[in-house]
Structure formats: structure tokens, C-alpha cells
Amino acid sequence: MTLLRTKTPEIEIDHVSMRYQTGSSEVLALNDVTVDIQKGEFISLLGPSGCGKTTLLRIMADLIQPTSGSIKISGSTTKEARLAKKYGIVFQNPVLYDWRKVKKNITLPLEMMKVNKEEQEVRVDRLLELVGLSEFKDKYPWQLSGGMQQRVAIARALAIEPEILLMDEPFSALDEFSRERLNEELLSIWSKVGSTVVFVTHSIPEAIFLSDRVFVLSPHPGRLSKVVDIPLPRPRRAEMRESTEFYQLITDIRNSFEGV
Template structure:
């Protein structure tokens, strides 16, 4: 998939990632190539240890590959990072307990020297976007786990990134909260319309959220298959019980056979 400009939003070509160890070199990723279109919502799916988070960190230019190349809108990952094209949401919210919710959200803007009045305006806009109106004066410890992750999402969006990278942001939550936040995330995405790369080990979550699912196999991590998700948007909770949904689960689960 390519954009109107003629190249993908994110392009990985023959990515390899090796880590040295005392005994022997550990191969985390091997010959991974994939393209992600502008505005697309994709998931990186696979079991623990298959290199999903490593691949996300490579896209974000937090680490560099041993081999291969990464392009973001036709430029290097480093150039994209320096241009602040990324927003990142980690598995844990990583909020500062001594800062109020509003102050956590606007921390990136504060570090950039944005004036207080503009920060407050932006915080109000983002609190409304993530459904936390009236919680700006609270502290993180006063919020539930799901609400804390919504604060983390708002903070990641504060710089209006073109690309949102999400590393298993809901994995620590109970199933009911997780499914509700899946729906809320899609609502946010439909308004922001950025490119999303979402790491998960849940087949059903990847199907519900994504346009495409990239399935990774472990030891070393390789791109095992790519599943198109033809479910219509907007996605609804009723879709989770449809024959089409269960068929996609079976299809993706089958791609793990023999791995």
C-alpha cells in the first residue's frame, strides 16, 4: 500500500536485529520487510519474544537495526523522530504522580517552550478527545488503570504526531476495560486520522482494531503472514460475535501452525 505521494508512510526493508550475548549472538529479528500506508491502522501480532516491541522501537528510532533500512515518509527514521512525527504509548502509562493530569498531558509542550495559555487550551481539547473532561486537576494515582492509559494517549497526541506507536497499551487491564478502550481508541483514531502501529499478543484485539495484521513468528522474529481485515468501519462490539470475526480468528491462528 502506498500514499498519494508515491511511497508508504512507513517502509521496512530486510530488517535484522542481533544482540550480542556471552554464549552466542541472539537474533531478535530476521529479514522483516513491510509497508504501512498513511492513515492505516495496523497491528504487530505474535507471541512473547517474537520481536514485536523491538520492531516498534526500531520504527521510532529508539534503537537501530543491525541490517536493513527504515523509511518514514521517504526519509530516515532518525529524520522522522527529529521532526517529531511520532507519538508513543507504552505498556505502562509512565505518568508522573506529582503532576496533575493536565500537566502530564502537556509535558511535551512544556518542554518545547509552549506558553501556558496554549498548553491549557490544548489540554482541554485532548481531555475532551479521550473522554476525561473534568479530570485535568486530578493526580494519576486518583485514576483507574484505564483512565491512566487514556491520559498517556492524550500526552502522545499532544504534539499532533503523524504516527502513533502503541506498545501493548491495554495488556495489563481486565478484559472488559480492554474491550471498552479498544472502542474508545478507534473513536479517537477516527477523529485524529493518523497512522497507528499497535503491538499486541491478542488475536481478537488485533482484528477488532486493524486494517491489516502483521503476524510475527518467534526465534528469530520473522514476518509470518499479513492478514487483511475486511470488517466495515466503524467497528462495533457486536462484530466480535459475528461469523466473519471468528473466521478471521481461525485464519490468523492457522498462520501460527508449524511455527
């Protein structure tokens, strides 16, 4: 499925396919995905396990190369975008260093980029305030809840001031209450930083609540089944999850899955 291009996109995904060799056979993980993402959009890649959504995210991040097709980031290759530090990445697990305090975990990418100490302090203090963890800056990761650890991971990803934030099921391990609360906090952060967000999830309500558009991926092989516009007004409020419009969107997306 191809989305018609009406503006110059920030991310251009052009006929991307991915095959994996498993022993003597091949697995087609992604099949001919073509779609564009505009600057500043919040996009969710939605689908069940095995549909290729994480594979597509990893291709965007230049962590793996597609078998065929290409992705352009503001006209550059994914490698050029990665080297230019255009990406921030948040994984399913926070991947924090237990021996570094919260503030030092967030500072790490700035140290690697050799940002001067004064600028490091300014950025990290601002990010701690943004994610609501200023009073926990001297705690170790193991002293924090799972949701707080993910907020640290988000702050660390934002430390390099990326144009694009790639998020691979960052809240999937959390209980439903914490997950919904962090959805709201993520939207608050996004509204302030303005990055383009590509968010992988297998939760239909989560995708609807967060996104401007939802890219529905169906498995066997992974393909773009449908692009769903989410017309809910922003800022999104918790009570929207109980609205008729929200439930109708859930039904529409659930009905759009193929081969599930």
C-alpha cells in the same frame, strides 16, 4: 515476506534484521522483515512473546538501531522523523508523573517543546475532551483507574500532534472488560485525529477488532509470517466480535503462525 507496494507508503520497512549479543552467543530477534504501511492505516504487530514485535516498534521509533536493513518515514530516516516530532509513543505502562496532575502530565511534552501557554491550554483541553477525562484534569494519576491512566498516556502522546502513533501493548495489563471498552475508545480517538497507528499486541481478537491489516510475526527467529487484511466495516462495533466473519479471521490468523 514482502508486501507489494501499490502507493507511496508512510513507513517503509526494508529487510530489517536485529541481533542481540547475550554473553558469548547471539540472538536473532528479527529476521529480514520487509513491509510497507500507508498513511492513516491502523496496523497491528501480532505475535507471541519473543517474536520481535516490540523490537520492531522500537526500531521504528529510533530507540534502537537495526543490525541490518532500514526504515524510512515519509522518505526520512527514523532519526530525522523523531527529531521532527513525527512520533507519539504509548508504552505498556502509562509512565505518568505521580506529582503532576492529569492536565500537567498531558502538558509536559508541550512544555518541553516550548509551545506558548495559550496554545498549550487549547490543545490539552481539546485532548482531555477527546479521551473523556475533562472532569478528571485536576486529579493525580494515582487517583485514576488503570484504564484512565492509559487514556492520559494516549492524550499526552497526541499532544505533539504526531503523524504516527506507536503503541506497545498499552492495554495488556487491564481486565478483559476494560480492554475491550478501551479498544472501542481508541478507535473513536483514531477516527478523529487521523494518525497512522502501529499497535503491538499478542491478542488475536484485539488485533482484528482494531486493525486495517495485521502483521503476523512468528518467533525463533522473529519473522513476518503473514499480512492479513481485515475487511470488517468501520466504524467497528462491539457486536462484531460475535460475528462469523470475526471468528473466521481468528481461525485464519491462528493457522498462519509458524513454529508456535
